[in-house]
Structures are given as C-alpha cells and as structure tokens.
Amino acid sequence: MSYKLLFVCLGNICRSPSAENIMNHLIKESSLDSHIICDSAGTSAYHIGSAPDRRMSAAAQKRGLELVGKARKFRALDFEKFDLILAMDRSNYQDILYLDQVGKYQDKVQMMCSFARTYRDREVPDPYYGGQDGFNYVIDLLFDCCSGLLDYVVKEKL
Ligand code: 4NP
Numbered sequence: 001m002s003y004k005l006l007f008v009c010l011g012n013i014c015r016s017p018s019a020e021n022i023m024n025h026l027i028k029e030s031s032l033d034s035h036i037i038c039d040s041a042g043t044s045a046y047h048i049g050s051a052p053d054r055r056m057s058a059a060a061q062k063r064g065l066e067l068v069g070k071a072r073k074f075r076a077l078d079f080e081k082f083d084l085i086l087a088m089d090r091s092n093y094q095d096i097l098y099l100d101q102v103g104k105y106q107d108k109v110q111m112m113c114s115f116a117r118t119y120r121d122r123e124v125p126d127p128y129y130g131g132q133d134g135f136n137y138v139i140d141l142l143f144d145c146c147s148g149l150l151d152y153v154v155k156e157k158l
Contacts, residue, residue: 003157004037005149006082007112008092012042012071015088015124015138017052018060019112021067022139022146030150035158039082041074043095048073056127059135063143079105083157086112086149089123115148116141 007019020040027036042048052060052067060067076099078085085108087093096109113121119141127134 002035002037003153004082006078006085007040008043008074008085008096009088010042010044010092011047012040013047013050013053014056014127016040017067017069018056018139019142019146021065022142025065026146026150036153041072043074043092045073047071055132055135059139063139085109088112112145115145115152117148118144
C-alpha cells in the first residue's frame with residue numbers, strides 16, 4: 001500500500017502542480033516511488049484541462065524541474081482516495097473543508113506551510129497576479145515544505 005498525497009490550490013496551474021512535481025522529484029531521489037503517490041487539484045473550475053502556468057514552469061525550470069500535469073477540480077471523492085490533503089492557503093483550506101460538512105475528513109486536511117522548516121510563511125502566496133519574483137519564491141518555499149513533508153511521511157506514515 002502506498003501513501004497518497006493531494007496538493008490543492010485555487011487554479012491547479014501554479015502552486016499545487018509545483019508542489020506535486022517537486023514532491024515527486026524528492027520522492028524519486030529517495031527511491032520511494034512505489035511508496036508515496038502524489039496528485040494535485042484546484043478548488044475552482046477556472047482552468048480545468050490546462051497545463052501549468054508558463055511563468056510557474058519558467059521558475060521551476062530555473063531549479064532544474066519540468067512541470068507536468070493537467071488541471072482538475074477537487075471533488076469530495078478525493079477525501080476517500082487520499083491520505084493527506086495539503087492546502088496552499090487558508091481560503092483553499094476552507095473551500096476544501098466546505099465539502100466536508102460533518103468534519104469526517106478534517107484531520108486529513110493540513111496547511112502545506114505547516115511542514116516548512118526554513119521559511120516562516122503560514123501560507124503559500126498566490127503568485128498569479130504578480131511578477132516573476134513571486135513565482136520563483138513559490139518554488140523555493142515549496143522545496144522547503146516538500147522536504148519537511150517527505151521527512152514527516154517517511155518517519156510517521158510508511
Ligand atoms: P494557483 O494560482 O491557485 O496557484 O493555481 C492561480 C491560478 C489562477 C487564478 C488564481 C490563482 N485565477 O484567478 O484564474
């Protein structure tokens with residue numbers, strides 16, 4: 001049995017696909033491919049079917065990473081399918097839990113930044129309406145969060 005992670009943001013074209021691809025990169029480096037599975041989704045339907053934003057891909061490329069994926073919308077079924085759901089910001093967190101009115105899956109939903117070790121951010125900032133620096137920052141922050149998250153999964157969940 002593998003441990004299943006789902007990364008969630010608003011559009012599923014910037015932050016959550018970056019988190020998914022960075023996490024897959026770290027998982028491969030640790031030869032844990034068959035033990036941890038990653039996916040990502042957006043709380044909105046704005047960009048369903050779209051590839052990652054090219055500004056986000058450019059930022060990832062600078063760190064030697066190619067972003068692959070196609071946007072999809074988060075759905076209630078994901079609560080059952082995944083072991084841990086990582087929200088990029090507070091509004092993503094609330095939008096996810098809105099689909100869980102009785103609080104059955106509340107413990108499965110965590111803030112991505114709770115796994116950060118070097119960075120002090122409480123949320124992964126939405127880079128969509130800003131400049132390229134914001135996209136670069138998101139990649140660096142997510143590398144930090146993903147490495148903390150990988151340590152947590154390896155120590156507590158495998
Ligand atoms: P993401 O970024 O949630 O990190 O994928 C955004 C993508 C699209 C929009 C906002 C944020 N939008 O408003 O279309």
